[in-house]
Amino acid sequence: MEKKHSTYRYSAISIKHTIAVRFRSFSKKMAQSHSECLESIMDFFEWHGLDPSKKFGKSIIQEILKNRQRTETSIKRNEATIAIIRDIEINQTKPNNAMLLALFGEDAKTKKPLRKERKQLENKSKPIPEIEVTVPKIRYERLSEKLEKIKQDYAHVLDKVELVKGSFGKAYFKLELTPSELEKFKRTLKNHS
Template sequence: MSKNNKTYKFSAISIKDNVAVRFRLFSKKIAKSHTATLSIMMDFFEWHGFTPSDRFTQSLIQELLKNRARTETSIKRTEATIAIIRDIEVNQTKPNNAMLLSLFGEKIKEEKPIRVEKKFADKPVDEKNVVDSIVPKIRYEKLASKMENVSTDFKYVLDKVTTVKNSFGKDYLKLEISKSELENFIRTLKKL
């Protein structure tokens, strides 16, 4: 079909008489020409990924609504996952970082509250009551036990180190543990 010359190239298709009459009636409702009706129908099926032989439970609209419901539930799940990750960041990562910094003697940045209640704004704040960071007791105990395990392992390794005197060069240190013990220590340190 070329629009400039307004000449059309037609092709004939053999269709049963009753189907042709039905299509002509249907075509009058949809578009101006039979060609436009067929192209609209084919675009619809290709766009939505359906085939004309598919049988839907009750109607096409209900299938589309089911797809929309699936999309909405996946969006809700994604939003819930984002909320969980933000909660983990606020409740787990920041206190752990604060505790690790306090273990290594680093100063923790004090975060100023966004809003201050009026009843506390007028009263002077005692320096004794101000705590740099608040860490739940369970997390503190877990970190303390991990630190204790690491320190005992470190003492064990240091006990196995001996100095070897070399007659032609510098003295060096020799670690007298098995390869499996070394790999075990490396694994435990990576877990921390």
């Protein structure tokens, strides 16, 4: 790997020997080359607007105050951005979401009256108006089918129940189901809950 030292033009600077030794040790800690180290030092002073010949006290305090003002400004901008995003969510996203739910069979209007009903329950002085809940036809048909299936399952289970009278003790019921049938009913109940 060839270094690109030949592409740069170098220039010599005369400085005291003690300062050169100190700068070399400082440069080893901070950067790969002396040029990079010196450049980063100059960039630091220029960017912060510091003058090395003056005392740092006043200029550092001024820089801190500038940074504080920048921070406060950025916080205000962030808060404004958050307010805009919340406004978009309330005025644009939620209505679109409600339309999509209504399109796919979920009735978005049934949720709003439930919230109103809860609020009215807290105010017991006002009478609670009756709320008419509408369910889409497809959802009603699916619920009816599920109810019929559950009724059939319960009828099947009740057909498998037998009363057993023992010679000692009380009579008890015996359920004659195979393990696979029992697992099927458990899965069905878990899916419907």
